[in-house]
Structures are given as C-alpha cells and as structure tokens.
Amino acid sequence: MVMGMSTTFNVLDHVMVPDHQIMSEEEVAVLLSTYTITQDQLPKMYHDDPAVKSIGANMGDVVKITRKSQTAGKAESYRLVVKRPKK
Amino acid sequence: MTSPKRVGKIEFGLLSPKEIRKMSIRKIIWADTYDDDGFPYPQGLMDLGLGVIDPGLRCKTCDQKASDCPGHFGHIELAKPVIHVGYTRLIRKLLRVTCRSCSRMLLSPSDIDKILGPDDLRSENISEKDIKKERVCPHCGEQQLKINFEKPTTFSEIMTDVNGRKIDHKLTPADIRARLEKIPDDDLLLLGINPKVARPEWTILTVLPVPPVTMRPSIILENGQRSEDDLTHKLVDIIRINQRFKENQDAGAPQLIIEDLWELLQYHLTTYLDNEVAGCPPARHRSGRPLKTLSQRLKGKDGRFRGSLSGKRVNFSSRTVISPDPNLSIGEVGVPLAIANEMSVPVRVTPFNLEEIRFMVLTGPDRKLLSEPCGANYAIRPDNRRVRLSDQNTETVAEMIEPGWTVDRQLRNGDIVLFNRQPSLHRMSIMSHRIVLMEGKTFRLNPAICPPYNADFDGDEMNLHVPQTEEARAEAYILASVQENILSPRFGGPIIGGIHDHISGIFLLTHELRWFTKSEMISLLRFTHLTHLPPADRVDENGMQYWSNKQVFSMILPDGLNMFFRASSCVNCDTCLKEDCERDAYIRIIDGKLLSGTIDKKAIGAFDGTILQRIIRQYGLARGVQFIDDVTKLSIRAIMLDGFSFGIDDEDLTRTEYGQIEEVLESASQDVNRRIKIYQDGQLEPMPGRTLEETLEMQIMQVLGKARDRTGEIAGRHLGLSNSAVVMAVSGARGSMLNLTQMAGCLGQQSVRGERIVRGYDERTLPHFKKGDRGAEAHGFIKNSYKSGLNPTEFFFHAIGGREGLVDTAVRTSQSGYLQRRMINALQDLKVAYDGTVRTTGGRIIQFKYGEDNTDPSKSCFGEPVDVKGIVENILKEEV
Numbered sequence: 001m002v003m004g005m006s007t008t009f010n011v012l013d014h015v016m017v018p019d020h021q022i023m024s025e026e027e028v029a030v031l032l033s034t035y036t037i038t039q040d041q042l043p044k045m046y047h048d049d050p051a052v053k054s055i056g057a058n059m060g061d062v063v064k065i066t067r068k069s070q071t072a073g074k075a076e077s078y079r080l081v082v083k084r085p086k087k
Numbered sequence: 088m089t090s091p092k093r094v095g096k097i098e099f100g101l102l103s104p105k106e107i108r109k110m111s112i113r114k115i116i117w118a119d120t121y122d123d124d125g126f127p128y129p130q131g132l133m134d135l136g137l138g139v140i141d142p143g144l145r146c147k148t149c150d151q152k153a154s155d156c157p158g159h160f161g162h163i164e165l166a167k168p169v170i171h172v173g174y175t176r177l178i179r180k181l182l183r184v185t186c187r188s189c190s191r192m193l194l195s196p197s198d199i200d201k202i203l204g205p206d207d208l209r210s211e212n213i214s215e216k217d218i219k220k221e222r223v224c225p226h227c228g229e230q231q232l233k234i235n236f237e238k239p240t241t242f243s244e245i246m247t248d249v250n251g252r253k254i255d256h257k258l259t260p261a262d263i264r265a266r267l268e269k270i271p272d273d274d275l276l277l278l279g280i281n282p283k284v285a286r287p288e289w290t291i292l293t294v295l296p297v298p299p300v301t302m303r304p305s306i307i308l309e310n311g312q313r314s315e316d317d318l319t320h321k322l323v324d325i326i327r328i329n330q331r332f333k334e335n336q337d338a339g340a341p342q343l344i345i346e347d348l349w350e351l352l353q354y355h356l357t358t359y360l361d362n363e364v365a366g367c368p369p370a371r372h373r374s375g376r377p378l379k380t381l382s383q384r385l386k387g388k389d390g391r392f393r394g395s396l397s398g399k400r401v402n403f404s405s406r407t408v409i410s411p412d413p414n415l416s417i418g419e420v421g422v423p424l425a426i427a428n429e430m431s432v433p434v435r436v437t438p439f440n441l442e443e444i445r446f447m448v449l450t451g452p453d454r455k456l457l458s459e460p461c462g463a464n465y466a467i468r469p470d471n472r473r474v475r476l477s478d479q480n481t482e483t484v485a486e487m488i489e490p491g492w493t494v495d496r497q498l499r500n501g502d503i504v505l506f507n508r509q510p511s512l513h514r515m516s517i518m519s520h521r522i523v524l525m526e527g528k529t530f531r532l533n534p535a536i537c538p539p540y541n542a543d544f545d546g547d548e549m550n551l552h553v554p555q556t557e558e559a560r561a562e563a564y565i566l567a568s569v570q571e572n573i574l575s576p577r578f579g580g581p582i583i584g585g586i587h588d589h590i591s592g593i594f595l596l597t598h599e600l601r602w603f604t605k606s607e608m609i610s611l612l613r614f615t616h617l618t619h620l621p622p623a624d625r626v627d628e629n630g631m632q633y634w635s636n637k638q639v640f641s642m643i644l645p646d647g648l649n650m651f652f653r654a655s656s657c658v659n660c661d662t663c664l665k666e667d668c669e670r671d672a673y674i675r676i677i678d679g680k681l682l683s684g685t686i687d688k689k690a691i692g693a694f695d696g697t698i699l700q701r702i703i704r705q706y707g708l709a710r711g712v713q714f715i716d717d718v719t720k721l722s723i724r725a726i727m728l729d730g731f732s733f734g735i736d737d738e739d740l741t742r743t744e745y746g747q748i749e750e751v752l753e754s755a756s757q758d759v760n761r762r763i764k765i766y767q768d769g770q771l772e773p774m775p776g777r778t779l780e781e782t783l784e785m786q787i788m789q790v791l792g793k794a795r796d797r798t799g800e801i802a803g804r805h806l807g808l809s810n811s812a813v814v815m816a817v818s819g820a821r822g823s824m825l826n827l828t829q830m831a832g833c834l835g836q837q838s839v840r841g842e843r844i845v846r847g848y849d850e851r852t853l854p855h856f857k858k859g860d861r862g863a864e865a866h867g868f869i870k871n872s873y874k875s876g877l878n879p880t881e882f883f884f885h886a887i888g889g890r891e892g893l894v895d896t897a898v899r900t901s902q903s904g905y906l907q908r909r910m911i912n913a914l915q916d917l918k919v920a921y922d923g924t925v926r927t928t929g930g931r932i933i934q935f936k937y938g939e940d941n942t943d944p945s946k947s948c949f950g951e952p953v954d955v956k957g958i959v960e961n962i963l964k965e966e967v
Contacts, residue, residue: 035922035924035932035935037930037931037932040931041929041930041931041932042931042932043931043932043933069939069940070939071938071939071940071942072936072938072939072940075935075936075939075940076935077934077935078935
C-alpha cells in the first residue's frame with residue numbers, strides 16, 4: 001500500500017475499523033453447527049465493502065470480525081460476503 | 088389445523104384485459120343505478136349479478152345469501168385506451184429505454200454484456216441510467232427523441248422542426264400502447280419485468296374492472312333515500328363519459344371533440360384510481376368534499392393497512408380520566424363501580440363453584456354499592472347462546488345453570504387488568520394491576536407509578552383492558568405486573584420510585600437530627616406495614632421516650648442492608664468529610680440502620696433510587712414494592728408534620744442582597760460596554776478560528792452568564808433550607824437552583840439558537856434602541872427577576888426565547904414519534920433465542936450474543952452485570 005501523498009490507504013489500519021479475518025471452511029462448518037444455522041442465516045456484508053476488498057475475501061466467504069465492545073470488552077461477529085444488489 | 092407453510096416467493100403482476108373480461112360477470116353499460124321503482128338496472132352499476140348487500144336476497148350469480156356471497160366483478164369496455172396513473176413511471180421508463188420505431192431496447196448485445204458485468208458478478212437487471220438519452224437505435228438506426236412526461240398522465244416527444252424550433256408532439260395512450268406492445272419479451276426480462284405476468288401494454292387500460300357492490304355498498308338514509316358510495320359515483324362518471332365518447336366516435340365527430348372527451352375520460356379514470364395525484368384537481372362530491380377513491384381507501388393512518396389490518400378495536404376495555412390516590416399500593420388501580428359493573432370475566436361453571444356462581448347470577452347485573460358482592464351480566468349456555476341477565480330473569484337463569492355453562496362475572500377487588508397510557512413508547516406503558524373498586528368516575532393510581540406511564544393528573548385519560556382467559560391473566564401478572572417493571576430495561580435502575588413530595592418529605596424527615604415523641608412516631612408510621620415500635624433511642628429524665636428521625640427511616644429498611652453513597656445534595660467537595668459532612672449528604676446504612684446522611688432523590692427517586700435498586704437485588708421485587716409503598720406513605724406523613732408550601736414572599740430578599748445584585752449587574756453592564764468599546768476601537772484580539780464579531784459576542788455572553796450566576800449565589804446565600812424552593816432544588820424533588828436564581832435574582836440572557844437575540848429591525852432588535860447598539864439590554868439580557876417583574880422590552884425578549892423552546896418540543900415530538908414508528912416496524916419481531924442469539928422470525932442471526940455480553944439490562948446494576956462495589960461493601964460494612 002502506497003502511503004505518503006496518496007489518497008488511498010488500507011482501511012484496516014484505521015483505529016475505528018475492527019479486525020477482519022477470513023474463516024477457513026472447517027471454521028465455518030463449526031460455526032454453522034454451533035448455531036444450527038444455514039449459511040444464509042448469517043449476517044451479511046457486501047463484496048465491495050472496503051474491508052472485504054482489503055483482506056481479499058470473495059463472495060461466499062465468511063469473515064470473522066472482532067471488535068471492541070462497550071458491554072463485553074471484546075465481541076466476535078461473523079458475516080457472509082454477498083454481492084451488493086443493484087439499486 | 089394445517090401446518091404453517093413457508094412463503095417461497097411472491098409474484099407481482101398486472102391484470103390483462105383478457106383476464107379482466109374473463110373474471111367479469113357482466114358488461115356494464117348503464118350509468119344509472121336504480122330505476123324509478125327502486126329496482127337496479129340490468130347491466131347497470133348495481134346489477135344484481137355483482138353481488139348482494141340487502142339481507143334476505145340471494146345473489147344472481149352464485150345464489151348465496153348476502154353474508155356468504157363475496158361479490159363478483161363486472162367490466163366496462165373503454166372507448167379508447169387510457170393510462171393507469173399508478174404505472175406512469177414505469178411507462179416513462181419503458182418509453183425512454185426503447186426505440187420509437189422498432190420498440191427494442193436501445194442497447195446492442197455487446198453493450199448489454201458490458202453492463203451486466205462478468206459472469207461471477209453478473210447483475211440481474213438493466214436500469215434506466217444504463218441507457219444514454221437521445222441516440223440512435225442500434226437495431227434499426229432510428230434517431231431517438233426525448234420523451235417528456237408531464238404529471239399526471241401526459242407524455243410527449245420533443246421534435247425539432249425544419250426551422251430548428253422545438254415542438255412538443257403529444258403521444259396518445261393508443262400510440263404509447265402500440266409501442267409497448269412491440270417490446271420483445273427478452274428485453275423485458277432484462278429490465279426486471281416478467282412478461283408472462285406483466286406485459287407492459289397492460290398498464291394502459293382498454294377495459295376497466297367494475298368492483299362488486301359488496302365493496303361499495305349504498306346506504307339508505309332516514310328519509311328513505313339511497314346514498315351511493317364514492318366509488319359508485321366515480322364509476323357513474325366514467326360510464327357516462329365513456330358512452331358519450333363512443334357515440335361521438337361513431338358519429339364521426341371532429342378530432343378536437345374526440346381529444347377533449349379522451350382527456351376527460353382520462354381524468355375520471357385517474358381520479359377513480361387515486362384522487363390525490365399531483366397536478367390533477369381532486370374530484371369532489373356535491374358538498375365540496377373530495378371523494379375517497381381506491382387509493383385513498385388503502386393509504387394513510389385510517390387506510391386499510393394501518394387502520395384496519397395492523398390496528399384493530401377491542402372489547403373488554405375502558406377509558407376514563409385518572410386521578411391520584413396515595414393510599415393505594417403501586418400495584419393497584421382504583422376502578423369506578425360503573426366500569427366494574429359493565430366489564431366482565433368469563434367463569435366456567437363446575438361442580439365446585441356452582442353455588443358461588445348461582446349466587447352471582449342471582450345477584451344480577453346491578454351492583455349499587457362497593458360493599459356488595461359482584462354479580463353477573465351474561466350467562467352462556469353450553470350451545471354458546473348468550474342470555475343477558477336482567478332483574479326479571481335472574482331467578483330462572485340461576486335455576487338453570489349447571490356445569491358446562493359459562494357466566495360473565497363482573498369485576499371485583501383483586502382482578503388482574505392491563506392498564507395503559509398512550510403514547511405507548513416502552514413496555515412500561517402497559518402494566519398489569521390488581522383492581523380496587525372505588526366511588527367516583529375516575530381511575531385512581533398511586534402517584535409513584537406516574538413516571539413509567541409519563542402520566543400526570545391535569546386531565547390525562549388512561550385505558551384499562553380485562554384479560555379474558557386464565558392464560559392471559561397469568562401472562563399479564565407474571566410478565567407485565569408493576570413489580571416486574573420497577574427495574575427498567577433501559578438502564579437497569581428503578582423507573583418507579585418517589586416523586587415530588589415524596590422526595591421533599593423524606594428529605595425534611597431525614598435531614599440532620601430530630602427527635603420524635605411516641606405519638607409523632609405513630610402518626611408517621613401509621614400507614615406503613617409496621618406493627619411494632621422499636622425501643623426508643625433516648626429516654627429523658629421524665630421517662631419520655633424519643634426516637635430519632637434516622638431511626639424512623641431505618642424502620643422501613645430491610646434488616647441487613649449495608650450501603651454507602653452520596654446524596655443528590657452532595658456538592659462534590661474536594662475532600663469528602665464523610666459522616667461529618669456539613670450538608671449531611673454522606674449516607675451510611677449499616678445493618679438496615681441509617682446512621683448518617685439525608686435520604687433524597689438519589690436514594691429513593693424514580694430513575695435514581697439506589698436504595699430501591701439495592702433492595703430489589705438483595706431482597707426481591709416484592710420487598711421492593713413494599714419499600715416503595717412504605718417510603719411514599721412515610722414521606723407524605725413526614726411532609727405533613729411541618730407542612731410544605733411556597734408563596735410569592737418566599738422569593739423576597741433583603742435590601743442588602745438587592746443592593747449586591749444591582750451592583751453585580753451594573754458592573755457586568757459596564758464590562759460589556761468596555762468590551763464593545765475595545766471592539767469599536769479595533770483593539771479586540773480575535774479568538775482562534777473566530778471573527779471579531781463572534782469573539783465579542785462570546786465575551787459578552789460569558790460576562791452576562793457569569794453575572795446571572797453571581798446574582799443566583801447572592802440570592803442563594805439568603806435563601807436557606809427554610810425556603811421550600813431550596814428544599815425542592817437541593818433534594819432533587821423539583822426545580823433547580825437556576826430556577827430559583829431566575830425567580831429571585833435575575834432572569835439572565837434570552838437566546839435564540841444559542842446566540843443573543845439579533846433579529847428584528849434594521850441593525851436593532853426593537854425601535855426602543857439605537858441602531859447598532861450592542862449593549863446587554865438591546866439584545867435580550869433581562870436584569871429583572873420573575874419576582875421584580877419584567878419591563879416591556881424584557882418581556883418581549885423573554886417571549887422570543889420562550890417561543891423557541893415551544894417550537895423545539897413540537898418538532899422534536901413529531902420527529903421522534905416517526906423515528907420510533909420506523910424502529911418498531913424494523914425490530915418488532917426480533918427475539919432472544921434459547922442459545923442467547925438475537926434472531927429474526929426466519930432464524931437469521933442479528934447478534935451472536937444478546938447485547939454482546941448476554942446480559943439482561945433490567946437484571947443489571949445501572950448497566951453493570953455485577954455490582955462489585957455493592958457486594959464488597961455489603962460484606963465489609965464499610966465504604967471501599
């Protein structure tokens with residue numbers, strides 16, 4: 001990533017952007033079975049989300065987001081990458 | 088019962104002319120409804136085949152009675168096609184994206200591929216934006232023209248004539264329909280239209296369905312005249328114009344007349360579908376009232392969706408004015424006898440309650456005194472026939488009842504009801520209470536439960552609902568009772584607690600040290616649950632027993648309570664003197680004994696009540712209810728011991744204070760003038776990021792603000808705790824020291840949008856001032872207090888500032904009301920599943936852990952899952 005005068009930067013470096021991790025297939029399988037859900041019952045995020053683009057996730061991937069929480073200190077959330085629907 | 092099924096998909100389509108004719112039972116050609124004998128014309132708008140509305144008659148189509156016949160559609164053949172107003176935007180889009188000559192989409196196959204993108208990210212549809220305006224058709228090479236759309240239903244093409252002038256060429260609905268018909272199915276699919284269910288030409292009507300009479304029934308007035316529904320009126324208009332149009336067409340009338348009639352027919356159809364279209368005068372009734380046509384039946388608050396489907400009216404409910412009764416428990420509600428007699432609860436007759444119910448039936452429907460046992464209003468036989476009880480038939484019905492019957496029993500003391508005040512903004516707006524029958528005509532409630540309902544007694548009305556089944560009563564009691572709702576799920580503290588006089592009273596009772604005789608003790612504690620007096624704290628030489636005020640309060644505390652905190656009256660000194668606090672604001676409770684400190688809003692108030700919160704956590708909800716009942720009753724007795732009132736002379740200060748206030752204001756005024764002078768001389772240093780004017784304004788505001796506070800301090804020095812307003816402000820019961828400053832000292836700067844008042848005339852606020860005057864008085868500084876009275880200019884500025892406040896509240900309530908509505912609609916079906924996830928009804932996960940920490944805020948301690956400090960202190964019995 002080119003810094004300096006460039007207007008682009010890695011969004012993941014920003015303090016307010018939580019940690020994004022692509023989950024492996026095994027992890028996803030465990031996740032789905034612990035909550036007894038199908039993949040489409042997961043929360044979603046769009047394929048053109050800046051964070052998704054910068055970690056290189058593709059549609060169908062599940063992203064683990066670890067963010068700071070006011071109540072719990074640290075909270076994990078999982079989102080399925082989907083295509084942004086056209087307006 | 089069939090099992091619930093999942094909705095796979097919903098298809099939205101259009102009715103084709105073919106379908107409309109197929110479902111039609113009759114072609115309607117007559118504009119009239121009934122002939123002179125009152126018989127409907129065949130093929131008229133009230134044709135007997137369209138359904139029956141008169142009871143007793145049978146439908147000509149389905150041979151069913153009025154209650155069973157759903158009604159049947161007819162149709163009108165329109166002389167010429169007419170645009171459906173609801174689809175004008177779709178029509179406009181289709182005209183703009185297709186060729187005017189060959190009707191194919193204005194994109195070559197390669198363009199389409201480019202727009203839809205690569206295979207893995209392929210989007211479904213092409214939008215209007217993807218097609219550039221005014222270009223040549225890639226299929227037939229035709230030059231495209233700009234399509235103009237004028238509300239409500241006019242389409243035209245902009246042509247350029249030989250001289251280069253632009254001319255508007257109007258497209259008739261028939262032209263448009265011809266173009267839409269030619270659009271190929273494949274192109275429609277790309278535009279997001281399924282041609283199997285919605286061919287675009289069907290948006291232009293050639294045949295109009297006539298709704299059955301069951302959805303437009305006529306009413307018969309007292310004088311025997313029939314009054315038709317608005318829809319029927321509109322249909323009459325449509326048929327009349329349609330017939331005239333046909334006649335003129337057949338007679339070969341000139342083009343001009345045909346166009347006029349066509350437009351008129353278009354107008355009538357437009358208003359028939361929607362009478363509130365922009366750019367179209369609404370069709371009116373003879374009386375001048377706009378007609379309620381199809382779209383008006385569905386739209387808005389009283390429309391079919393919000394008015395009839397989401398909102399329904401209920402039985403077993405009542406509504407009346409509320410008034411306070413501090414002698415009720417917070418879980419009770421006083422119900423007037425007249426209401427209790429009218430409302431009922433069904434009771435099944437069994438061998439075990441047969442005699443009891445027989446007695447109720449015998450008592451009948453008229454209960455005249457509170458002391459009388461409850462009667463019954465209806466007896467329901469095993470075959471579900473209702474027998475209304477009256478004085479005449481009680482004895483015969485009482486003889487007849489046996490197990491298997493049900494009797495609608497009147498309300499009696501202890502019945503569970505749901506009590507509600509609108510707007511129902513949170514779940515505490517509906518709580519269940521136990522009823523207490525009362526004289527009078529109002530609902531009575533303990534003033535301590537006003538905060539959750541946001542009720543007061545200036546004429547508020549509340550609703551009461553009587554649950555009709557055992558399950559409903561159980562649910563109302565277990566989930567919605569007042570005691571379950573003391574702790575708010577919003578912040579984990581009590582939302583019910585002492586208010587106003589409860590707080591003033593308990594403050595006066597517990598402040599400093601006081602001694603009470605036995606008779607005073609008994610008078611104070613009469614209405615609490617206590618039965619025995621504890622041993623006296625002090626016995627004097629004559630053997631008289633005295634109890635301290637702190638001991639009085641300790642008596643209603645549970646044993647074993649240990650708490651340490653600072654009261655509302657605490658001013659946060661740099662070093663806390665603790666027990667030796669000169670304001671007596673350090674509260675120490677050990678083993679259920681109040682050892683030091685004053686009880687006030689922080690301890691027992693609604694929204695704050697730390698003691699109350701602790702009692703509920705440590706001893707349970709029922710003890711919490713008892714504590715609220717005790718503390719409110721004790722404080723009311725305590726406030727009556729000395730009396731508590733406020734009058735105009737409570738705002739009086741002495742000559743010394745008035746002199747000091749005068750001095751402060753005078754020096755502030757001089758200071759302001761001095762700063763203005765500096766500004767005018769150009770000597771003012773601007774603050775960073777501000778202009779000179781802004782800097783000056785800020786300085787003036789600051790000086791005047793300080794001056795106002797100084798007058799408050801001066802007034803506060805004179806007014807001590809002997810002043811009722813000070814007691815209320817310090818204890819947190821009502822008002823603040825600022826209110827007191829404004830009453831006794833100086834009202835201060837009036838502002839609009841946080842700035843001094845500048846609006847008005849050219850360079851001045853009022854003609855009383857010189858142009859360009861920047862002084863304090865000229866821009867809304869009020870030197871007087873409410874007591875001393877405002878002069879005319881001050882009064883005017885005060886009105887300006889006051890109006891801003893009113894406008895703000897009005898705007899805020901409407902905006903937050905709509906925000907609330909949208910939030911509720913979005914979130915209403917979410918629930919916390921057994922695994923702790925928050926899910927929609929479809930099982931989709933919204934949160935993986937409720938609130939991310941799986942904590943119910945109403946079981947938390949002001950938001951914290953565990954009250955570590957409280958637990959440690961409770962064990963150590965000292966502050967940590």
